[in-house]
Amino acid sequence: MDSTLLQNDETNQPPAQVMIDLPQSNRDRQIHRILEDFDKGMIGLQAVKTRIREIAAFLLIDRMREQVGLNAERPVLHMCFTGRPGTGKTTVAMKMASILYELGYIRRNHVVVVTRDDLVGQYVGHTAPKTKEVLKKAMGGVLFIDEAYYLYRRENERDYGQEAIEVLLQVMENQRDDLVVIMAGYKDRMDEFFSSNPGVRSRIAHHIDFPDYNLDELMQISDLMLKQQMYYLDTASIEPYQKLVASQMEHEHFSNARTIRNLLDLLKLRHANRLFNANKPVTKDDLARLDLPDIPDETLIETGSDN
């Protein structure tokens, strides 16, 4: 335990009089660093950020309460992240794992990402050992179940998914100290999943919904991604690019930040091709600058950006 948390060393004092200095604690500073990093590193998602901040604060305070002997029961930490593809569910899960790790709620800062295929077996008697195997691998850390609603198939009663859910529930309940489960998926389908498996819902403490990004946020994301990859859009091409993003947003399979990443990849491809075909000496600036001709026609990528 962090001894710097307790400013007053006299343990025989009643808890109410022990002074705990919040900003003085190392662990607290570490949490602040992660949260700040999270606030800056991710664009938009204001509601999600607030929720994560609340959870982090709650856990930190809970740790302190434990130290002064107020409450020893471990809070339920299983979570559910809902939202459309590319809204940052997996990324936030990784951040959440770091926060839980810093606070000592998990022993290892690792996230095991699985889908239905990793949990459900092919034949009778295959599912339970397979699910247990995955759970054992994730123990001590976070298990992230992507598209968790696929575990349950209403149309087939004898589907092995039900068995996986049962094993999962058992471990979620009995090994609460060893494993944090985060489920993710589309909001409506997760709701349907929970309504047919009320046991799962009641074991999940935090339900967080990830909203879609708006155009402005998508532009900021593009900017951030380009900066990270050391590219930049020249001023003339920003507007056509924005138009392109706007047209993509109406697309049925639009998947937020992931579409943006694919779009930028396409831009980079065209950029490379243009330089290659020009067959002229290039400067450093040429290699970093994305020009107007690199912006593809929206009709061109109608199928191309689909993942």
Add this chain to the structure above:
Amino acid sequence: MKLETFSYLPPMNEALLRSQIQNMIDKGYAPAIEYCDTVNTYNSYWSMWGLPMFEVRDAAAVVYELKACQKANENSYIKINGFDPVTQAQAISFVVYIPNKG
């Protein structure tokens, strides 16, 4: 009867057991559970409980399996082995459960 080094020490509690297993995992050894009900000097063949846990990174998973094994084989001795994948040999071995003794 004395089996391996740890049997000369006082019995471990769960926290100690966990840290022993964690140490084993951190060294890169794969923990495996074995059980046997007729333990004597002539019988060195123990049955394995599942496969060695090659991918496990936390002792909790081993303890979880250990409890399952204990439940299924109440009258058996249970030990934990650490398999070293480099030398291809058992590097650590200790008995964790003796029936009627805990």
